[in-house]
Amino acid sequence: MTTDPPKTRAPRRPAADDRYKWTALTNTTAAVFMSALDGSIVLIALPTIFRGIHLDPLAPGNIAYLLWMIMGYRLVQAVLVVTVGRLGDMYGRVRIYNSGFAVFTFASVLLSFDPFDGGRGAMWLIAWRVLQAVGGSMLTANSAAILTDAFPEEQRGFALGINQVAALGGMFIGLVAGGLLSAWDWRAVFWVNVPIGVFFTVWAYRTLRETAKHDGGRIDWWGNVTFAVGLSATLIAITFGLQPYGGHTMGWTNPLVDVLIAGGLLLLAAFVVIENRASAPMIQLSLFRQRAFTFGNLAGLAISIGRGGMQFVLIIWLQGIWLPLHGYDYADTPLWAGIFMLPLTAGFLAAGPVSGYLSDRIGSRGLATGGAALFGATFLGLMCLPIDFGYWIFAVLIALNGIASGMFASPNSSSIMGSVPARLRGVASGMRATFQNSGTAVSIGVFFSLMIAGLARSLPHTLTAGLQQQGVPAHLAAQVGGLPPVSSLFAAQLGVNPVQHLLQPSGALTHLTTAQQHTLTGSEFFPSLISGPFHSGLVIVFAFGATLAFLAAIASLLRGAGTGPTAKTREPRKAPTGETLARPDR
DSSP: OOOOOOOOOOOOOOHHHHHHHHHHHHHHHHHHHHHHHHHHHHHHHHHHHHHHTTOOTTSTTHHHHHHHHHHHHHHHHHHHHHHHHHHHHHHOHHHHHHHHHHHHHHHHHHHTTOOOOHHHHHHHHHHHHHHHHHHHHHHHHHHHHHHHHHSOHHHHHHHHHHHHHHHHHHHHHHHHHHHHHHHHOTTHHHHTHHHHHHHHHHHHHHHOOOOSOOOOOOOOHHHHHHHHHHHHHHHHHHHHHTSOBTTBSSSTTOHHHHHHHHHHHHHHHHHHHHHHHOSSOSSOGGGGGSHHHHHHHHHHHHHHHHHHHHHHHHHHIIIIIIHHHTTOOGGGHHHHHHHHTHHHHHHHHHHHHHHHHHHHHHOSHHHHHHHHHHHHHHHHHHHTSOSSOOHHHHHHHHHHHHHHHHHHHHHHHHHHHTTSOGGGHHHHHHHHHHHHHHHHHHHHHHHHHHHHHHHHHHHHHHHHHHHHHTTOOHHHHHHHHTSOHHHHHHHHHHTOOHHHHHHTTTTGGGGSOHHHHHHHHSTTHHHHHHHHHHHHHHHHHHHHHHHHHHHHHHHHHTTOOOOTTTSOOOOOEEOTTSOEEOOOOO
């Protein structure tokens, strides 16, 4: 008969270490919150921003400005987080993190003083959001590693959970904050970062310190270049694929899209070959030998794609259709869309910290798997709603979606970070963030493509027939009905009535009766026409989202048996290079 060895208490940490860990948690939580907030705050404030810089959303070429305002920030973060995570391992995580705070704050100041209008104003915003994303990458790539160094193992899940809740909470709260701030002034969307950024930048430089050894080393330039260019080319191809080309509703037949996707995938394949041979690789491919790391990141990628696409679709649904049908003026839809999305944010903020606390005690696998499954179930529920839904059932479904996201995020992050050796936590944190940011960037392209495919089936006929019923001449009705579905989708999101916008220059409105003019230029005509085709698109995108969520649940289940606080642990094994690889602890 064997007996377990007696349990021993971990040595008591010095009071200074206890104080420092809470300082690190507070500062990094504010950092990832701000970085994530800026990834979503623009999404809901776009109607006000476009009006503020006097940019016509239906003019040829302006669709690209909108896409890059949304996707540019995420693309840069997806490309850079692994690199700056590696730089943190080499030269000091706190040093890179503090520099990131300064860069992020500086870019926020410049964003809030856009001196231009029209296309030049849009380019100013896009350019400085790229710099802002560089600073945000430096923050997010190193925050989890700083926390993992600062907290003891038994509290690590709680700390990383709070940090992850702040990151995703910023994404959810950005939807509300964008609506509230844009109702005051579109520049306030960027002003909000300035005082907070200045305070926390100074505090970070004064209080944070290096608690882990950094190993110096070299930059893997070939790996960095092939990864950055390959991923950028692939994501840029997605933005071109969403725009009309050669009479087609989307640009997937554009040869440039084919070249960018093929070139991007070839460079990413070359990146893997380079990393296998490099003496100081940009990423540690050996980490993928850990089941918790591999399947945790795959699950996180699937959930990120589903979550990012769902938020985008819900905003279009509310701002472009549901709110106008319920009598809300287009100018007020960003504010009210943010308010009506509050249950989503509340559900996430309620579940996130609790799941992080529980993951330290009962393990991560069950919580993360259950959260992914519930996430998929809410997609099925949303798919069954009519376009003009009753609000309370909608509120319950998005609240459950937020709870599901909270159940998944903290345990999944804790499982990933707890499975890697201490000296590789910076690069592991960057790899985790890359999966998440890539998923969010790709989600808009994927969901948009599916939505446009659903609209293209019936929108032209529906729009043409509806205009002719109101007395619009057949040739003009066909011209408006032939508007690319992507333009109608952007018009719905940005609060522009394309019917009035396109008919007014032709003078067709003046030949109609007063009642017909009132109907065509009113807030309900276009939303009513687009609601049927939009529902066809919703069914497609929500079915795809549910599929992603259930695949994430399977991946989460495959991460390995949870060990929990009472399970026996095995000795770590040695990697082929002689480096010790940690066993998945959850």
